[in-house]
Amino acid sequence: MSSEDAPDEGTDSNPGTEPHPEVPRNGMPGPSPDERPHPSGRRNAKGIRIDPEAEAEPEYRSAVVSALVEHEPGVLSRVSGLFSRRQFNIESLTVGPTTVEGHARITLVVEETDPGIDQVKKQLAKLKPVIQVGELDDDAVRAELVVLKVRGEEPDKVQAITEMYEGRTLDAGPRTITVQITGDQQKIDDAIDAFRQFGIIEIARTGQTALARGDTPTTPGEEPGHAKESEQESESAETQTGTYDD
């Protein structure tokens, strides 16, 4: 395959290009890779231009993303399908209705690099049933619920820990005690640690759900309705829609 094998014959019958003197038998003419100039610049795996000498490992962080969606069949599978298809690291996903009829909120906790989190938001926003997407600030109000089943040998101690974490006992029998704790992720993690001493039999965690603090809408431009029990059935989604000002 080297150029020595190249036949001397020209390419007279070639109608398109000029015959090239040194076309190798199987390949193309031109300086080899090492004979070409190469710049020293470099990008990291996320395609960001970096100092050629620098470490290129992107950093991961945890982000809470809230998506306001149309409450229609298949929306959850579309969202979860997006996450598996694009290989996003998802920690938890919760979903439930909002104050506006026909809308639901999906709250996602993702563990990604900054460009990854950006992609999560943009890819979500592209889905047709998705109305708005927002990432919550660190000061957002977050909560999670865990239901824990522990061995019932020391009911007094279990009760003390439950109270300490402002939980509730849901079921107590001779052999098992089941409690619920709500709070932010740290509190839930701490509580689970504290209950370990009794022997945890089963755990069910919901994953985090969250809202922006104060007057800030949770997703940009979100206009919540003021749901009042009595009006909920009769009023259309449109008339329920209000703004923060009224």
Next chain:
Amino acid sequence: MSERATPTTDQTEETDPAEAADETGETTDRSADAAGETAATGTESPADTGVETGAEAVVAALEDAGAETLFGVQGGAIMPVYDALYDSELTHVTMAHEQGAAHAADAYGVVSGDPGVCLATSGPGATNLVTGIADADMDSDAMLALTGQVPSQMVGSDAFQETDTTGVTAPITKHNYFAGDPDTVGDTVGEAFALSAEGRPGPTLVDLPKDTTLAETDSDPGPAETPETYSVEEDPDDEQVAVAARAVERAEKPLLLFGGGVVKSDACQEARGFAIDHGIPVATTMPAIGSMPEDHELCLSWAGMHGTGYANMAITHTDCLIAVGTRFDDRLTGGVETFAPEAEVVHVDIDPAEISKNVHADYPVVGDAGTAIERLSAEMDRSPRTREWREQCQSWKDEYPLAYATPEDEPLKPQFVVEAFDEATDDDAIVTTGVGQHQMWAAQFWTYKSPRTWVSSHGLGTMGYGVPAAVGARIAADDDQQVVCFDGDGSFLMTMQEISVAVRENLDITVAVLNNRYIGMVRQWQDAFFEGRQMAADYDWCPEFDKMAEAFGAKGLRVDDYDEVADAVEAALNYDGPAVIDFHIDPAENVYPMVPSGGANGKFALSEDQL
């Protein structure tokens, strides 16, 4: 098996409540209403004559949306829609296989600029469409797929020919719909059609359960509109444009990279103008072939794995890459670590999710390609100084020519065949291809001058795309535009049954099979990366394609030597109808240049020993 199964479906149909309702005889009133409406508005839109069933609403919606040609295959669950087509002005092209229907619709869309439409029945019909839908999705081609579905009350019961079509196609469509309501099915079809073309195009699908299409309805579909939650920003932000303009002005080695989005948004005029006005060289991606005339001195042709050495050199050395409508596919970039390593990146795209997905954009400009380019140009106070850089790009053209050895005594070279066709055809002739080495030669050795003349499977790389694409392209093309399909022996074998369609419809297409008796691209990789262990790459068992073509009723020719090429090309092009030439080419010929997967664009190999 299927014979026993069929009566089961028929039973379902008999007991279908929607069909039973058909006999209530309410239709007369509605027709009268509708007639009154027509008189009042004075329009002659078919929808105004009043629909009577869900299926008629589907057809009315297609007509209203401007669809003209449909590609499909009949079947039980889609039969009501076909029945409604019986009285319609729409042209239906029956394909030999649903995959063919999807590719034909896709190519029809690429050539015409309007979404192509394909139809299939439930179950196997729908799953046969899947490859074509995935192909359109990867290439962002506007396309609407309509699939029949078992009656809603049987959905989920594993009924005969049931597949969870919306489930299967969710990841490969822009959006899909399960149309459960006969009163809204027309609007849904109109919305799906409009959505496929809006913003960044892509395939949409509407799954049509049989009870929906059979049921009575008098809801004429409204105008085809995209849903409110799908909002596209056509106009780029002023600030984004301003900072991008400054970056281009100060560049010393700017390079334009046109992607498929330039063609899809019909922005070639603006894009070419920008390049010429500011003296900026242009490389394209494969889907953007034809966006810039390849014989223009600023054009470096296409970059990437088998792109030209000069385009890849320019990408490697540019200090400002102005990328328009590209998603930075890995076949283009090679390893991102080494992609345009010193360039600031200006990225224009209508899809914000493409910005910084693969390659970080220093200057994002979100908006329609044509609008964005015009705004960018208007915002620039001066052009960058590029004389030296342009000279550099020209000298790379001389250093790394696309060339091949053609001593007359060795087996026919495929590149020669491509060039012979290019010579013999007009500038606006359309090329379709399968996938493999032949696709790369067709892209390299043909000089493309107009957009929408290169129709190929890029992102998915689907063997068998070529023949059905030629069918769809032929129907969309102007009458005097020639259509040539370059196919590989392996690719041709996958969908050559669509030649029967070309014969039936008397479609004037020429298929050039570059027959190397291998699935050549695989053989090339086995030789390069698997020590020549050619496992399952040998295709010397293929039929004689010229005879196969004759059996289908097409013209068949066979070429073994250089001196037969010109006559055969002429005979095939002059033949009024489909012609297939089986070119027996050098089985050892390989595609170069080549950037090995994940490699650096500037380190393309020119022969196997450089890999």
